[in-house]
Amino acid sequence: MPMAPIISKCTKKEVNRGTWTAEEDEKLAKVIEIHGPKRWKMIAAKAGLNRCGKSCRLRWMNYLRPNIKRGNISDQEEDLILRLHKLLGNRWSLIAGRLPGRTDNEIKNYWNSHLSKKIKQNEKKNEGSAALESIQNSKLNKQIDGIAEKPEEGCSNRDTESTPNFIGDALFSFCNEEPLDLGWMNQFLQMDDSLFSIL
DNA sequence: AAGTATACCAACCGCGAGCGC
DNA sequence: GGCGCTCGCGGTTGGTATACT
CATH class of the missing domain: 1.10.10.60 (Homeodomain-like)
Incomplete structure (x- = not known):
């Protein structure tokens, strides 16, 4: 005992x-x-x-802790939170690991006070699971407009075929890299749609 | 101006995993 | 293998600020 x-x-x-x-x-x-x-x-x-x-x-x-960012979560960060939450669920520490300077507690609070409400509202409005997609897509479209087609440097030697192994690998790798700049974020935003379609 | 409701966020709590003895 | 300790995570609570009536 x-x-x-x-x-x-x-x-x-x-x-x-x-x-x-x-x-x-x-x-x-x-x-x-x-x-x-x-x-x-x-x-x-x-x-x-x-x-x-x-x-x-x-x-x-x-x-x-040094390099803690406080307040003012940007649209881009918010979108990333939404997408990572869709992939990972309530794994706040993993999600926070992808947002430089943000803590799991902050992300969790932000989710509970902002995003969960937003999603509920949209679910009511759109009657169902299409709601989340619509939030994400409207924001994502704005961002994707500005994203260049060429892949980020440093990822070019990867096997980019969409095999399940690659996806797991890629996700794992994203979750363990040092926090990166917007280049990584753009790369992630470009590829996670393909992850969703297979997962 | 005062009282009440709501939003936000810092901190606490309980639990489980990992590790060394 | 069992035990105690430490650490990290996710859920929850409680205090404060702000908005509303």
Whole structure:
């Protein structure tokens, strides 16, 4: 019978909860600078924060980490979220991995507060599954207009036949690459329609 | 101006996977 | 193999800001 220690569940009564203060952020950042973003329990202790490791990790991942982009999700990012969600479902961390500077929490919040409503509205309007397509296509058309036909450099040596292996491979590769610029996004937007048709 | 509803987002919670002992 | 610990993920909650009546 697994009996996890109370402390690991962040339920210790005397642990701080709620919004982080600037002072706490500063302390946490300093410790992470020295020890790196791992061993969160140790980091929480070293920082002298009355927080559990889990809370420290979350704060770092969603707020303090370098290169975090906040707010103003662009049309292009929104479209990418819609498409990746269609491919991956609620795999927020995977989706966030394709959006440089965005966190899984932010994407999840954005989805729950904006996109899910939008989709529901459109489903009502269009009566069914064609709704999502219409949102995506209207946006996609705007983008595709500007996309050059030639493939991105660096992908030219791939076997581009649409075999199931290639698709799985491609998806896997997209999910594991370092975040790229709009070139990647365009490449993805060009090819994921073929993924959908086969999947 | 005051009260209420809604939107947004930061943070918490529970769970499962991976790892070392 | 069992156990404890750490980490990461996705769902949910709660506080605050803003809009509306």
